[in-house]
Amino acid sequence: LAMQGCGALVCSAFEYKTEKLMIARDRSVGVVYRLMQLVILAYIIGWVFVVKKGYQETDPDPxxxxxxxxxxxxxxxxxxxxxxxxxxxxxxxxxxxxxxxxxxxxxxxxxxxxxxxxxxxNPNVPGARCQEDGDCPAGRTFNTGNGICTGRCVPTNGTARVCEVHAWCPxxxxxxxxxxxxxxxxxxxxxxxxxxxxxxxxxxxxxxxxxxxxxxxxxxxxxxxxxxxxxxxxxxxxxxxxxxxxxxxxxxxxxxxxxxxxxxxxxxxxxxxxxxxxxxxxxxxxxxxxxxxxxxxxxxxxxxxxxxxxxxxxxxxxxxxxxxxxxxKFSIVPTLLNLGAGLALLGAGAFLCDLFLLYASKESPQYRQRKFERSEEDGPVPPQQDAVRARSSSTPGTANSS
Structure with a gap:
């Protein structure tokens, strides 16, 4: 037996897998699969190609x-x-x-x-009002003021006293x-x-x-x-x-x-x-x-x-x-890229339905048994095939009866 003569990991590297088509007569899965196909096709045609114009090359920065x-x-x-x-x-x-x-x-x-x-x-400038010269140190400036303090506190035209500044006057x-x-x-x-x-x-x-x-x-x-x-x-x-x-x-x-x-x-x-x-x-x-x-x-x-x-x-x-x-403007490159992406989405729908059949449905063991099988040269024949061969060998063939 090949799998017993070498490690499973080493032997698996030299295996070739091919798809096996199986028709599953499960109405619920079939309905879901067709709905997924319709949704994906509507997305590809309606959104990608009609709305977003996925068949065009674009210049977004003129x-x-x-x-x-x-x-x-x-x-x-x-x-x-x-x-x-x-x-x-x-x-x-x-x-x-x-x-x-x-x-x-x-x-x-x-x-x-x-x-x-x-x-x-200006007396409306915050901090500009004063009582004495000490309130106006020379060189001081106000955040919203108009000049630099001279060190003097002077009266204005009104009753308030403000700091004198060196500025554009008035x-x-x-x-x-x-x-x-x-x-x-x-x-x-x-x-x-x-x-x-x-x-x-x-x-x-x-x-x-x-x-x-x-x-x-x-x-x-x-x-x-x-x-x-x-x-x-x-x-x-x-x-x-x-x-x-x-x-x-x-x-x-x-x-x-x-x-x-x-x-x-x-x-x-x-x-x-x-x-x-x-x-x-x-x-x-x-x-x-x-x-x-x-x-x-x-x-x-x-x-x-x-x-x-x-x-x-x-x-x-x-x-x-x-x-x-x-x-x-139309270009073949984005057209092919978006078509390829759409076909990949269709394949993803079939993949999801396969996962449901093989691992989530009530008859998943039977589906897995029919979906995956190994050739006779690489391993033992499944028990079901042994029983079939035993029945066929016990029944007289056409050549013997003649």
Missing amino acids: ETSVITKVKGVALTNSTEGPGQRLWDTADYVIPPQGESRFFVVTNLVSTPRQRQGLCAE VENSPTPREAVLREAENFTVFIKVSVNFTRFNVHRRNVLEEGDSSYLKSCEFHPERSPLCPVFRLGELAVRAGASFSDMATRGGVIAVHLAWDCDLDRDLSACAAQYRFSRLDSERSRVAAGHNFRFARYSWQDGAETRSLLKVYGVRFDVMVSGKAG
Whole structure:
């Protein structure tokens, strides 16, 4: 006997196993097996190939370029701000280069004609109030202060005493206007030109109408149904589509995102490869701490031989243009890979049914006995086959009877 003449582990290395087909007339297992096949086929055809387009090669990371240009003028007359003033693009758009992020000034606090010198700190700065000079050690600074302490405690225009500082004087001490100075900004327009380049397929697309002339851009305004290919947006309309009110945001500022997404099926006509827009507000309108969006900048000049500046604390709406894209085209490689994965899933269904028949059903011993057998040369013949041979040898054959 071969298995007795060598170790089982060594001999098993030189065995060859081949499948044996067996028809099991088990209705419950048959129903489960067909249901599994239907589910797997529906997944492969419906999800992998129809929904996810598993037959396509994709380019999920295109090269992108964003150019923005804001247009509009307004005349303001504010007693709390800089007075009567005409505002154009160079005044209220920061930065002026037209990048993917741009800021439109809608409100401001101006502190004009500042010069470097010694003056009283703003009494609203935490820690700036004092009773004597010892409360203001020289060289001390405050977290939200405007200068460096000189070591003196000086009176202010009111009854309070504050630390004297070396700073740009007079220091900023103006409340935020209750109404936006540049309320007309909601009627300004912005031209957003976006280009995407799917380098894998050498496909270049823009959100601008490729046919026509420049006069179309001078008169159109974006609308998702009437003018979906017009890249000119009114700022107030952007806020509305983001679920916000531009007039409310104009007082303390905010952030609005403009999302452009390309999802292109290059197996179809290229004209269907167009940008889809989505708008959202990124800051929280309900926040009471650090609400809105503001920053400071200064404009410098020389007066009477001394450097002078006008400090501007500006509030406004920042617009972030975000671009994403994906393009797909038929390729034999992903098609074969997904087909192979689907066939493997079908084989897994048969494997699970085999496990149930061989180890979990009531008749699993009989199924295992019929499923697995060893050839006569490698081991003893099973007892059932011995009985069959004994019966056949006791029965006269055709040749003997003749």
